[in-house]
Amino acid sequence: MVCSRIVLFVLLLVYSVSLAITSGNGDYVSKYPPSTHNPVVVTVNGSDLYVIDVCLWNTESLDGFVEVAYSTETSIVTISASFSEVERKDTTTPIIGYPEVWIGCKPWWNPCANDWEVKFPTNSFSFEVEVKASLEKKKGVINVAFDFWFLTENDTNCDPSQDPKTIEVMFWLYYDHELGEWMIDKGAEVIVVPIVLNGVQVDEPFYFYYSKGTWNFIVFFPANRNLTDYHVKYSMEKLVEIIDSKHPELNIRSRYLAGVELGTEISAKPTDYILKVTLFKVKPLVSSERIHIELDGIEVDNGTVVVNATLQCQDGVIEGAYYIIDSGEPEEIPALDGAYDSPIEKISVKVNASKFDDGYYTLSIRGYSSQVYSEWLNITLRVRTLGPRYHIIALSLRPYKAVRASDLAKAIGPSLTAVWKWNYEKQDFEVYIPGVSENDFELNIGEGYFIYLKSTVKWVEAGKP
Structure with a gap:
């Protein structure tokens, strides 16, 4: 559909006042009070990296504060809230808002932060999202979630909730139970999503929920564990692949993704929490044909197997490696030089197989960059x-x-x-x-x-x- 621009001029006048707001110490801040909607563009060394917004879309008033701030000294985004009572605009909805930071664009005539290798809106989903964050919550009912709006047209100056073909996808890393239990009761199914968690590739169980209302709504939310202190990477292409396999009728690959939003949905209950985001970025995925692993040598010493190998990435840097024994849990492999920060990395895997029961085993090793993986190096042990x-x-x-x-x-x-x-x-x-x-x-x-x-x-x- 063609997005309406009737109120665009007025909104731009309002926003222009807030785009460069900083506090006295040089931090960028969006805060209530005074405003429930105050998008602020974060510019670093001339590049527009983020937009932060307190985004209390369902709040008339509250007796404390909600704030999103970016520190120019530490490059940390902090989302925090503390209040006891709140008056909602719509009392049928428990959520009062979604204080957030985003990369790219957000609909509803919001500003963009597009100085990244991935430009938004986009209909190419071959990129990785990376975040490092920690949550300290004293009270309240919240989640920590990514929000993605898939639009029918390459234009974010619109209200996507008015288009029945819009697809909203949320990817939660943390939630309090009452925010998710209704979806479980309505039949959310458990699937696995490949992510890199604290340097280790894992197939993490998530609930998958879909509903059709005024627009299409999809939520991924943790099935086994909440993440409160984490370093996570995941492929946007993998999420789209899952959605496409579950609901091909949505034709998600024909949509335009507005941007990548990260925030906390807050319910109308006494709340006190701080979310610190120390890393948040997007980058293109590396072609799988560009990552290789080569065996350098194997030796066995008194029952301990030592495998030396070289990883090479032609389009970027090697970001990590891991091994598994048969179908066991992945084990992270440290870089021999102390850090994964170059296109060529040497690794060494040591496995004490003298502790194994008699039999045959498969030791499998691979490396990765931007959540694209090398082929497996498989070694049989007897x-x-x-x-x-x-x-x-x-x-x-x-x-x-x-x-x-x-x-x-x-x-x-x-x-x-x-x-x-x-x-x-x-x-x-x-x-x-x-x-x-x-x-x-x-x-x-x-x-x-x-x-x-x-x-x-x-x-x-x-x-x-």
Whole structure:
């Protein structure tokens, strides 16, 4: 639909007074009192990065304060509120407002902050949202939520609530139970959303709820845990993909996303909280073809598997890596140089497989940048318990490099005292004694070898099946 501009001129006159409001210490502030709607553009080094707004859209008055502030010294956005009583405009709605910060644009003739690599409105959803924040709440019923408005036209100077084809999507990271229980009662289903949480890729369970009213309304909200102190990254493309799979009739990919809003919905109850946002940004996703992982080497030392690898990103910097054993929980891998901040990163994974039960396992490793992931580096492990004295053994996995008798001795540990190989030409045994022999012969798949052990050990192999 074509958005109306009837009141645009008047609104711009009102907003122009508030766009550059700062406090005495140079901070940008939007606060009630005095105003329930006061969008302020935050400009840093000549770039419009954010818009902050107290946004008390359903408030006549309250006996305390609600404030959104940006500190030019710390670059922190703080959303805070403290009040006991509130008078609402519409008493049928429990929410009194959504004090917020946004990147890009917001409808209803609001100003934009568009000095990012991703420009809004946009119908390309290949970008990542990143936020680092902490919530301290003493009382009240609130959520911490992203809000996205998907519009039918590339124009935010409109009221999208009047268009039945509008799609509003909220992505909650925290909520008090009574804000979400009604959606659970109405059949919200549990799905998983891939996010990076505190540096680790996880498939996080969320409730998914959809309703059709004057416009289309979708909410993702936590199913297992609320996040109160976190560093989160997620792909907008993944959210759109989920919505498109659940409700293809909405045709969400034909819409224009106005911007990325982050705020706290507040209910009409005594409230006291502070949300500190120390990082909030968007950036384009990296092509999956541009991230690679390459194996540098594998060794096994007394049951501990050590895998060294190199990650490369051609379109940006490597931001992290993790590994899993079979379908277990992901474990973060630290960068060898102390920080993931360059296009090439070296990593090392150490797994003490001597603690595993006997059997086969898969060690899977990958890295990521902008929530795009490298291919998996998969390594098969086999764990066997061997008792003391003599054994006839054979390799069961194809090694990544030639395996010699010294490698076998290192893998098993000091319990191994000797390895014997039958020499077909000499019709006699060759022996390797750790720390003594120079005859460090190669071990081949399909051939048997004698070993002698002083005690029970775990023998761990690492290779290809």
